[in-house]
Amino acid sequence: MVTIKDVAKATGVAPSTVSRVIADNPRISAETKKKVRKAMKDLGYHPNINARNLVAKSTKAIAVIMPSSADKALQNPFFPEILRGIGSITHSMQYSITLSSGQTEAEIFEEVQRLVHGSYVDGVILLYSRLEDRVTSFLREMKFPFVIVGKPYENMNEITHVDNDNFVAGKEITRHLIENGHEKVAFIGGSKELFVTIDREAGYEAALQEAGLEVSDSYKIHTEFLKSGGREAVETLLSLDIPPTGIVITDDLMSVGVLSLLEESGVRVPQDISLVSFNNVYLSEIIRPALTTVDIQIHELGAQSAKALIEKTVNKSEPVKRISIQHQIVYRDSVSKRLK
Amino acid sequence: MVTIKDVAKATGVAPSTVSRVIADNPRISAETKKKVRKAMKDLGYHPNINARNLVAKSTKAIAVIMPSSADKALQNPFFPEILRGIGSITHSMQYSITLSSGQTEAEIFEEVQRLVHGSYVDGVILLYSRLEDRVTSFLREMKFPFVIVGKPYENMNEITHVDNDNFVAGKEITRHLIENGHEKVAFIGGSKELFVTIDREAGYEAALQEAGLEVSDSYKIHTEFLKSGGREAVETLLSLDIPPTGIVITDDLMSVGVLSLLEESGVRVPQDISLVSFNNVYLSEIIRPALTTVDIQIHELGAQSAKALIEKTVNKSEPVKRISIQHQIVYRDSVSKRLK
DNA sequence: CTGTTAGCGCCTTCAT
DNA sequence: ATGAAGGCGCTAACAG
Numbered sequence A, B: 001m002v003t004i005k006d007v008a009k010a011t012g013v014a015p016s017t018v019s020r021v022i023a024d025n026p027r028i029s030a031e032t033k034k035k036v037r038k039a040m041k042d043l044g045y046h047p048n049i050n051a052r053n054l055v056a057k058s059t060k061a062i063a064v065i066m067p068s069s070a071d072k073a074l075q076n077p078f079f080p081e082i083l084r085g086i087g088s089i090t091h092s093m094q095y096s097i098t099l100s101s102g103q104t105e106a107e108i109f110e111e112v113q114r115l116v117h118g119s120y121v122d123g124v125i126l127l128y129s130r131l132e133d134r135v136t137s138f139l140r141e142m143k144f145p146f147v148i149v150g151k152p153y154e155n156m157n158e159i160t161h162v163d164n165d166n167f168v169a170g171k172e173i174t175r176h177l178i179e180n181g182h183e184k185v186a187f188i189g190g191s192k193e194l195f196v197t198i199d200r201e202a203g204y205e206a207a208l209q210e211a212g213l214e215v216s217d218s219y220k221i222h223t224e225f226l227k228s229g230g231r232e233a234v235e236t237l238l239s240l241d242i243p244p245t246g247i248v249i250t251d252d253l254m255s256v257g258v259l260s261l262l263e264e265s266g267v268r269v270p271q272d273i274s275l276v277s278f279n280n281v282y283l284s285e286i287i288r289p290a291l292t293t294v295d296i297q298i299h300e301l302g303a304q305s306a307k308a309l310i311e312k313t314v315n316k317s318e319p320v321k322r323i324s325i326q327h328q329i330v331y332r333d334s335v336s337k338r339l340k
Numbered sequence C: 001c002t003g004t005t006a007g008c009g010c011c012t013t014c015a016t
Numbered sequence D: 001a002t003g004a005a006g007g008c009g010c011t012a013a014c015a016g
Helices: A004-011 A015-022 A030-043 A049-056 A078-092 A104-118 A134-141 A166-179 A193-212 A227-239 A252-264 A300-315 B004-011 B015-022 B029-042 B051-057 B078-092 B105-119 B134-141 B168-178 B197-208 B228-238 B250-264 B298-314
Strands: A061-065 A097-099 A123-126 A146-149 A161-164 A185-189 A221-222 A246-249 A274-278 A292-295 A322-324 A328-330 B063-065 B096-100 B123-126 B148-151 B161-164 B185-189 B220-222 B246-249 B274-278 B292-295 B322-325 B328-330
Touching: A004 A015, A004 A030, A030 A246, A049 B051, A061 A078, A061 A104, A061 A193, A061 A246, A061 A292, A061 A300, A078 A300, A078 B078, A097 A104, A097 B078, A104 A134, A123 A134, A123 A300, A134 A146, A134 B004, A134 B185, A146 A300, A161 A166, A161 A300, A166 A193, A166 A246, A166 A292, A166 A328, A185 A193, A185 A227, A221 A227, A221 B051, A227 A252, A227 B161, A246 A252, A252 A274, A292 B250, A322 B105, A328 B063, B004 B015, B004 B029, B015 B029, B015 B096, B015 B292, B063 B298, B078 B096, B078 B298, B096 B105, B105 B134, B123 B298, B134 B148, B148 B298, B161 B250, B161 B298, B168 B185, B168 B246, B168 B274, B168 B292, B168 B328, B185 B197, B185 B228, B220 B228, B246 B250, B274 B298, B298 B322
Parallel strands: A061 A097, A061 A123, A123 A146, A146 A161, A161 A322, A185 A221, A185 A246, A246 A274, A274 A292, B063 B096, B063 B123, B123 B148, B148 B161, B161 B322, B185 B220, B185 B246, B246 B274, B274 B292
Antiparallel strands: A097 B096, A292 A328, B292 B328
C-alpha cells in the first residue's frame, strides 16, 4: 500500500505537505501541488479511509436499516428503488452506504448498536417505522443522527422524517373513483399498525364523507400480505349484498394479488370492479389491466432522506425536518366509468 | 467517546491488557478479565472500528455491487432477496455490507475503485456479470478478493462464482411442458447477452431435441423487459401459423407481463397456453394462475456468495470455487395437460 | 500474567 | 509556503 509518506519521499516534501495538497489547502504553491499530484498518480496513491476516519472522527458513511425480514414485504420492489434513491445522493457526496437487515427485530437492534458504537457510520436511515421501536429509542438516547422514511410513531416533531402525504393521496385517489361514478368503494390495506395504512385509509374515508357516501366497516379489509388470508377477505367482499364497484388498495403488489383473485372468480377489471392503488412500481405498468395508481416517488423519498441525514451529520444542530414528497396519480386502465 | 485508555485507567491496568481481554486472550487471569469487562460495561465502552481496522489492515466489511440502474431490472424482487441472503451470513460473522449502486457503468467503476483503494472493504460481490466489464478486470488486476453471482464471461475457472445450473434447470422445466403433452413450445428470454438467458435457452433447446421436437427460431424471443417491445413479440408469437401451446420464460416478472398480454388477447392460461418460468419470486405465488416456476434459491445464492467471499478474504490463497446452487421446480397452476 | 513501547496512515497544531 | 512533532484508538511485539 502506498501511503502519504511514499508520496512525500518521492516528491521530496514533508508528509504534511502532501496531506495539505490532498485537502487542497490554499497556502500550498501551485507548483508543489502539481508535483505532488503527479507523484500521487504515478505511485497510485489513494488515501486510507480508516486512518482518515480515525482522526476526523467521521466516516462519511450512513447506515440503511431495512425492516426485519419477517416482513415478507421485503420482496416489495419498493426497496431496491429507495436504495437507488439513497445511493444517488450518497454517491454524489462521496458517502458510502452500509446496509443492515436482519431476520428479527433483536438482530437488527444488535446490529445498529454495533454500527453506532463502533463508529461505523455517521448517521442512520430507518426504512420502517414501528411502534415502541427499540432502535428508534436507542438512536434518540444516543443523540445519533437518523431519519425515518415514513412517519414516526412518537415524538413526530422531534424526529426528522420524509414521507408522502398519504392522507391527501388516499383522498385524491378515492375521489377519482367517486368521480367516475363509483359509490360503493372498498378499501384493502396492510396491517393497521402501519401509518401508511392508517393515513391512506383516513384519506379514503374523508373522500367518501366529502361525497356524502357511507363509510362501512364491511368494506374495509386489513390483511398482512395476501395469501390465503387475503383470499378469503376478497371473497367475503364479493359476496356482500351490495358488493363494491371500486377498491382502493394500499400497495401495487397487493393489487396484483387482488386482481388475480378477482379474475379467477370471473370478475373483470375494470368492467365489473375498478381498482386503484399506490406506489407505481414497475409491475403496475406491465400487468393487465395496467394499474391506475399513485406515484409516491420512491426514488425521491430515498434521495431526500439521504440528503436530510447527511445535512444532519455534518451539522448536528440542523433543525428537525418533516419532508413531504409530492405524489401524483398515474391514470391507467384499472378504472372504468360507471353510469349511475 | 470512551476509549481503551479510560477503561484501563478505571481498572488500574494497562491499555494493552484491556485490548487483550477484548480479544479474549487466554493468558489474562480470569479475575482481571472480569474486572475489566465490568469497567467496559460500566463506562459503556465500545471498540472504535476505524482504529482497529487501521492496525488490522482489514475492515470486516464487504461491498455488494448492484448492476447499473440503467437496468430497469433493478426493480426485480431478486435483489432484496439476495441482499437478505448475503446479510444472513455477514451478520452472523459480524461483517458489514457496503452497498454500491450507480446510474451508469462509469459511476459504478469509480465507486468500486474508491472502495478498494481506500480500504473500505475486504472483498466485493458482483451482482451482475457483463462482457468486458471494467470492474471485473480491475478487481482481477488488483488481485482483490471478489465473487460473482452468476457466470463470469471470461476466465471462468479463475473467478469464484456462484450460480445455478441454468442449463439443467432450463432443460427440466421445458421437459415438464413436453411431458404434459406440449410439442410446440416457445421461449421468451431477456437480453441474449446475459448468460442466464443463454444457459436457460440452451437447456430449453436440449429438452426439445431430446424429445425429438423441432427447434424453431420463430419460437424464440428476446426482449429487454417487456413493455411495448415485448408486447409485439408476444403478438407475433400468437399469430404464427402454428402458435405455441407452451412458453418457457426466463423470469417471473416477465411472466407476469406475458400473462397479462395473453389474457388481454383472450388467450387463457393455462387452458390455451401453458407458462413456466424461473426464480420463484413471491409474486409468482400471488398471481393467478400461480406460476409453475423453478425456484433458484435466491437467498442461498446470496448466502453462499457471501460465505465464499469471506473465506477468500481471510485466506487469500483459498482456491477458486465454482459453486452451484440447487434448483427445484415448484409446480403450480400455469401448466395444463394437453391431449395429443 | 501484565506493562511498555512502537506504529498503523492520516491530519493538525506549532514552528519556521 | 512548508516542516516537524504529536496524537486519533487500537494492536502487537518485546520485556519482564
